[in-house]
Amino acid sequence: MTRLFSISVxxxxxxxxxxxxxxxxxxxxxxxxxxxxxxxxxLAHLLVSRTYERAFTLYPGPSGEARFIRKAxxxxxxxxxxxxxxxxxxxxxxxxxxxxxxxxxxEVFLYWFPNLGFSFCLLGxxxxxxxxxxxxxAIGQLFFVGLAAGGLLLLSLVGFLEWGNPPxxxxxxxxxxxHMPEAGLACLLLFVGFDLAGFSGKTEHHSARAMMAxxxxxxxxxxxxxxxxxxxxxxxxxxxxxxxxxxxxxxxLGQWGRIWMGLIILSGASAAVNALLMxxxxxxxxxxxxxxLPPFLAxxxxxxxxxxFMLAAAVAAMMGLGMAGEPILETYMKAGTWFWLLHYxxxxxxxxxxxxxxxxxxGIQKEAGDWVLSISxxxxxxxxxxxxxxxxxxxxxxGPVIVLLAMGLFLAAFWIFFSSKKGWLTQS
Amino acid sequence: MKGKAPxxxxxxxxxxxxxxxxxxxxxxxxxxxxKDELKALIEKGQVTVVDVRSGRDWKSSEYIIHTAVREDxxxxxxxxxxxxxxxxxxxxxx
Numbered sequence: 001m002t003r004l005f006s007i008s009v010x011x012x013x014x015x016x017x018x019x020x021x022x023x024x025x026x027x028x029x030x031x032x033x034x035x036x037x038x039x040x041x042x043l044a045h046l047l048v049s050r051t052y053e054r055a056f057t058l059y060p061g062p063s064g065e066a067r068f069i070r071k072a073x074x075x076x077x078x079x080x081x082x083x084x085x086x087x088x089x090x091x092x093x094x095x096x097x098x099x100x101x102x103x104x105x106x107e108v109f110l111y112w113f114p115n116l117g118f119s120f121c122l123l124g125x126x127x128x129x130x131x132x133x134x135x136x137x138a139i140g141q142l143f144f145v146g147l148a149a150g151g152l153l154l155l156s157l158v159g160f161l162e163w164g165n166p167p168x169x170x171x172x173x174x175x176x177x178x179h180m181p182e183a184g185l186a187c188l189l190l191f192v193g194f195d196l197a198g199f200s201g202k203t204e205h206h207s208a209r210a211m212m213a214x215x216x217x218x219x220x221x222x223x224x225x226x227x228x229x230x231x232x233x234x235x236x237x238x239x240x241x242x243x244x245x246x247x248x249x250x251x252x253l254g255q256w257g258r259i260w261m262g263l264i265i266l267s268g269a270s271a272a273v274n275a276l277l278m279x280x281x282x283x284x285x286x287x288x289x290x291x292x293l294p295p296f297l298a299x300x301x302x303x304x305x306x307x308x309f310m311l312a313a314a315v316a317a318m319m320g321l322g323m324a325g326e327p328i329l330e331t332y333m334k335a336g337t338w339f340w341l342l343h344y345x346x347x348x349x350x351x352x353x354x355x356x357x358x359x360x361x362x363g364i365q366k367e368a369g370d371w372v373l374s375i376s377x378x379x380x381x382x383x384x385x386x387x388x389x390x391x392x393x394x395x396x397x398x399g400p401v402i403v404l405l406a407m408g409l410f411l412a413a414f415w416i417f418f419s420s421k422k423g424w425l426t427q428s
Numbered sequence: 429m430k431g432k433a434p435x436x437x438x439x440x441x442x443x444x445x446x447x448x449x450x451x452x453x454x455x456x457x458x459x460x461x462x463k464d465e466l467k468a469l470i471e472k473g474q475v476t477v478v479d480v481r482s483g484r485d486w487k488s489s490e491y492i493i494h495t496a497v498r499e500d501x502x503x504x505x506x507x508x509x510x511x512x513x514x515x516x517x518x519x520x521x522x
Contacts, residue, residue, distance in 0.1 A: 017488075096484045103488035111463075115522060242487035258490075325485040325501075325522065 002201045003210060005138045008145040009200040010214030012275025013193025015148040015221070015268045017100045017245070018093065018333075022186050024244025027226040028235045030183035031175035034226045041187035042219040045194060046212060047377030048344045051351045052198060053208035058354070062199050063286035065347070070292075072350035072357075075425065079292050079412040082283060084404050085343040087311075088336035089193075090280040092329055094273045094315045098123055099324035101269035108262035119319055122266075126274050127312050137278060144271035151264040152221050155249060155257075159228035164253040167231040175235065182391055188384045190222060191215055192340045193272075196279035199286070228252075273315075281308035291424035294415070328400075334388070335400035341385045348378035466518060470495055475516045485522055493520055 013019065027034045055068040070078040101122055102115035129140045158164055197210040225248075229238055232251040238244045249261035284307035288298040297307040323329050351374050389397055419425045461469075469475040470493075477493050479486075480501040492498075499507045501521065511517055 021487075099484040100488040103485070103490075107490050243490055246490050325481065325483045327483045329483055330487075 003206055004142060006197045006200040006207050006210030007213050007217070008138075008141045008271070009275045009279055010194045010197035010211050011145050011149065011218055012141065012196060012271040012279075013089075013093070014191060014214065014218040015145060015152070016093070016097055016272035017104075017265045017268055018097065018272075019190055020225075020245040020265075020268065021242055023190055023222050023226060024229060024238050024241070024248070026183045026186035026190070027229050028237065028239025028244070029175075029179035029186070031235050032227070032230065033175060033180070034183065034187070034230075035223045037184050037187040038190070038219055038222045038226070040184070041191060042215050044188060044377060044380035045191040045215050045344075047373055048347060048381070049194065049208060049211035049215060051347050051374065051377065052195060052211055054351055054354075055347065056198070056208055061286070062282055063290050065195075065198055066283075066287050066290065066292055068354070069346055069350045072353035073346065075292060075416045076409065076412045077346065079287065079416065080405070080408040081339075081343045081346045082287070083293075083412070084408045085336060085339035086196075086276075086280045086283060088332060088339060088404060090276040090311050091314045091318060092332045092336055094123075094276055094311075095318040095324055096329055096333060097269040097272050098315065098319060101266050104262050104265045104269075108258055116319065116324075119324070120316070122270065123273070123312065123316060123319070126270065126277065129274070130278065130308065137274065141271060141274050141278070144267040144274065147267035148264050148271055149217065149221055151260060151267070152225050155252070155260060155264070156221075156224035156228045159231060159248075159252050160224075164257065165251065168251065170231075170234050173235065179239070181387065185384060185387045185391060187222075188341075188380070189337055189388075191218065192337055192344075193275075194218075195344075196275050199279040199282040277308060277311050277315075281305055281311055284311075290426045291419045292416070295424060331396055332400050332404075334392075334397055335404055338385055338388050338397060338401055339404065341381050341388065345378055345381040345385065348374055348381060352378065461518070466493075469516070469518075475518050476511050477518045477520060478511075479520045481521060496520060 023034075026037065030037055052065070056064050058064075059067040059071075066078045066082060069081060098119040099115070102117070102119035105118040106113060106115040126140075130137045159167075194211045194214050197207045197214065199207075200210070201207055229244065229248045233244070233247050237247065241247055245261055245265070246258060249257035251257070253260065282305075284293055285298045285300075285305045287293045288295050288307070297305065297310070299306050300308070318324070318329075352371070355370060355374070389395075389401075416425065466475070466477070470477065477496040479493060479496040479498045481489065481498075482501055
């Protein structure tokens with residue numbers, strides 16, 4: 001149960017409607033090369049998950065990741081790296097995903113029910129699930145992920161076996177090579193968020209295994225769904241629509257396809273928001289216990305900590321202020337993803353620093369292969385972060401990145417100074 | 429009991445915030461019409477429908493209203509004068 005729960009937390013963000021849009025667009029850009037890109041991207045993220053395994057060997061527990069980075073690069077780096085990525089995504093991505101769920105519910109299931117109303121109801125439901133206790137939240141997460149992953153695999157099978165409408169005749173056009181860098185980058189972004197499993201259980205060592213299992217499972221889902229998408233919708237359409245998943249499902253099964261996909265989207269959005277709120281609040285709680293964040297965040301019982309309520313309240317406030325309709329939200333989501341890639345690079349860098357520091361037999365291997373794999377993982381994540389900035393045509397990503405970085409550095413430096421003066425900062 | 433207090437305070441505050449925002453979102457003081465009323469007006473050519481959805485609101489939706497014109501809600505001054513003043517403007521925002 002604990003292992004399955006960890007896998008479901010790791011897969012939460014990977015099966016979100018946002019990930020399905022990115023996957024659909026990448027499929028359209030890369031054509032059948034999409035499968036190759038997914039395999040390469042999965043491999044790069046497996047290297048990072050391997051680093052988590054090493055980190056948890058040295059520093060077990062939910063604060064293991066922060067301690068690992070702190071030992072290598074200092075407390076400020078540990079706070080900025082994790083908070084800029086995960087807290088930004090927990091607030092911005094949850095707002096966006098709940099808004100998407102609201103639209104899908106309104107357009108597919110109940111047209112008279114206000115979409116924003118449904119978004120609030122879903123947030124309230126997830127809040128309640130977590131207040132009922134760890135088991136309720138875990139069962140909910142397993143159910144959401146099972147429905148999303150199972151639904152996509154089953155729908156892929158329906159498409160492959162042509163149980164619904166036959167695939168339309170789509171003229172085969174050569175895939176433009178100019179789109180390949182964007183497609184490759186998109187595939188790397190598909191797996192961002194697997195590390196949330198590190199905050200899902202008591203035994204973090206098997207959390208690393210859960211991360212690997214989640215990457216493999218999600219990779220399988222993406223490959224199947226991408227291949228079947230190309231059979232039913234022209235690549236050009238897939239590349240440019242914001243709802244590729246609906247277009248494929250509708251072509252495949254008509255109205256039933258829309259309903260099926262509607263259920264997948266609702267469960268995918270619930271899985272992603274639940275995973276983000278649960279895991280990120282647990283990360284904040286663990287960091288607060290170490291003095292890296294204000295101690296009041298750790299107050300509460302089980303999942304129901306102040307950190308959890310603060311994240312949920314921030315999401316509710318964002319929706320209430322109409323931020324879901326603001327294009328800036330999308331840019332901040334991209335900035336959060338950018339920081340997450342950078343966070344993976346920091347983790348890889350921390351492993352390299354640790355390997356250089358520790359002598360043989362200190363609980364971490366120092367073989368030549370380890371260096372090569374760690375440097376490869378670091379290079380992949382840094383390249384992806386640079387490509388993300390360069391491929392953004394109007395440089396619009398730089399603004400939020402600079403704002404978040406400046407705020408993060410200032411607040412982290414202030415807090416670490418204050419915390420060490422008060423004696424709250426634990427020894428790393 | 430000591431550990432429970434912040435939980436209940438947090439729970440109460442979060443729930444209040446969620447439902448207060450939900451209620452305020454529903455009770456905004458804006459004239460509304462049903463889709464049948466709008467359909468009838470569009471058929472008579474008495475209205476111009478302006479789709480001002482943006483961001484996630486635009487990206488997530490599967491539908492567009494027939495004859496609707498898409499405009500940027502943050503640039504009202506730049507497009508407001510384009511439309512005839514004797515026709516009603518229906519803004520579609522969510």
